[in-house]
Amino acid sequence: MSEFIPIASSDLTGNELKYVQECIETNWISSKGRFVKEFEEGFAKYCNSKYGIATSNGTTALHLALESLGIGEGDEVIIPNLTFAATINAVLYTGAIPVLVDIDENSWNINVKKIEEGINNRTRAIIPVHLYGQPCDMDRLVEIANKYNLYIIEDCAEAHGAEYKGQKVGGFGDIACFSFYGNKIITTGEGGICLTNDKRLNEKMRILRDHGMNPKKRYWHKEIGYNYRMTNLQAAIGLAQLERIDELLIKRREIARKYDANLKEMKGIITQKSFKNRDKVCWLYSILIDPNNCSISRDRLIKELLNYNIDSRPFFYPLNKMDIYKKYGFDNNLEISEQISLQGINLPVLVEMNEEKINYISNIINKICCENLI
Structure with a gap:
C-alpha cells in the first residue's frame, strides 16, 4: 500500500x-x-x-x-x-x-x-x-x-x-x-x-x-x-x-473487532484481553509479541511495519528503567511491567479506517511474524 x-x-x-x-x-x-x-x-x-x-x-x-x-x-x-x-x-x-x-500481566494495569x-x-x-x-x-x-x-x-x-x-x-x-x-x-x-x-x-x-x-x-x-x-x-x-462520542466509540469498537478477527489466533501475537464486568475502549489497538513463538523484537517489528508505510508505537517504557525515576521503585520486583513493555506495540486506529487497511496491516504483521517463528 x-x-x-x-x-x-x-x-x-x-x-x-x-x-x-x-x-x-x-x-x-x-x-x-x-x-x-x-x-x-x-x-x-x-x-x-x-x-x-x-x-x-x-x-x-x-x-x-x-x-x-x-x-x-x-x-x-x-x-x-x-x-x-x-x-x-x-x-x-x-x-x-x-x-x-x-502491573498485572493480564490486564496490564496496576x-x-x-x-x-x-x-x-x-x-x-x-x-x-x-x-x-x-x-x-x-x-x-x-x-x-x-x-x-x-x-x-x-x-x-x-x-x-x-x-x-x-x-x-x-x-x-x-x-x-x-x-x-x-x-x-x-x-x-x-x-x-x-x-x-x-x-x-x-x-x-x-x-x-x-x-x-x-x-x-x-x-x-x-x-x-x-x-x-x-x-x-x-x-x-x-x-x-x-456530541459524537458514542458514534466515535462504536467505530473504534468495530475497528478493534476486525483486528481481533485477524490477529487473535495469529501465531506470535497476543491481543489485549477482555474481562467480565470491564468494558474496555479502543484508543489504539494494543498487541504483544509472543516471545515463545516469535523471535522478532518490538523495535524491529516497528521498523519493519514502517517499511510498509504503517505507523505504530511501542508501549510506554517502564518508569523504573529511566534514570530520573528509577529510585522510586519501592522494591526491585517490577519484572512484569518491564517484560510487557518490551513486547508491546500499538497499531493504528483511525475512525475512517476501512477493512482494506485493517486487513493490510494484519497481513503484513502475519508475514513478518511467519518469517520469524521459533
Whole structure:
C-alpha cells in the first residue's frame, strides 16, 4: 500500500468548525465563553459526575487534582510502573514521592495484589491508570483506599467511555483526570478535565486553576495558583466531539473487532484481553509479541511495519528503567511491567479506517511474524 497509515488522527467532521467560527465571530477566544461551561457540564454528565473542571491539558489536570487534595512534600503516592510520564511527573511537581508498583500481566494495569506492599504511614493516594482503554479493578482499589484512608485519583487519559460493572470510569475515586490531546478518543487539540462529585474539591480546583484568585474579588489571590484554564476555542472543539462520542466509540469498537478477527489466533501475537464486568475502549489497538513463538523484537517489528508505510508505537517504557525515576521503585520486583513493555506495540486506529487497511496491516504483521517463528 503506497498510502501512509498514521497511528492516529482526529475526526473533526461534526460541528467543530461551526463552533470555532462562532468563537472567532463573537471574539470569545480565551478562557471565557459559553463553550467552556457547556463542555465541562456535558462531559461530567456523560461520565455521571457532578462537576467538571476543564484544564489546559491532561498533565495539568493530574497536578491540579493532587494539589486540591493537599498532597505535597513528605507524602507518597502509589502509581503503576507502566504509564506515560505525566502520571509520575504530576506527583513530583507537588514535592510528593511516587511509589512504583508493578502491573498485572493480564490486564496490564496496576497489580492490586501488590499495592498494599507499598503502603506506609506517609501514603496519601493511589493513581490507578486505565491503561490503553482497559478499566482497572476498581472494587479492589476502592477497598484498599478505604482500608488505609487513601485518596483515589483515576487517570483516565486513554479510557473515555470505558466502563467497570456498567459504570463509566472516572466516577470511582475522589477525582478523575482525562486528556483531550489530539490522538485521544475525543480531542480539544490540547486539553484535559478533572471530574469530581465533591463540591469542596470542585471549588478548590477552580480557584487553583485560575491563579488562586478569589472568585468574588478579582485580582485578590487567596493562595498560590496556576494558569491551567482551557480556552473557549478548545472547548468548542471538545463540545462538538462530545456530541459524537458514542458514534466515535462504536467505530473504534468495530475497528478493534476486525483486528481481533485477524490477529487473535495469529501465531506470535497476543491481543489485549477482555474481562467480565470491564468494558474496555479502543484508543489504539494494543498487541504483544509472543516471545515463545516469535523471535522478532518490538523495535524491529516497528521498523519493519514502517517499511510498509504503517505507523505504530511501542508501549510506554517502564518508569523504573529511566534514570530520573528509577529510585522510586519501592522494591526491585517490577519484572512484569518491564517484560510487557518490551513486547508491546500499538497499531493504528483511525475512525475512517476501512477493512482494506485493517486487513493490510494484519497481513503484513502475519508475514513478518511467519518469517520469524521459533
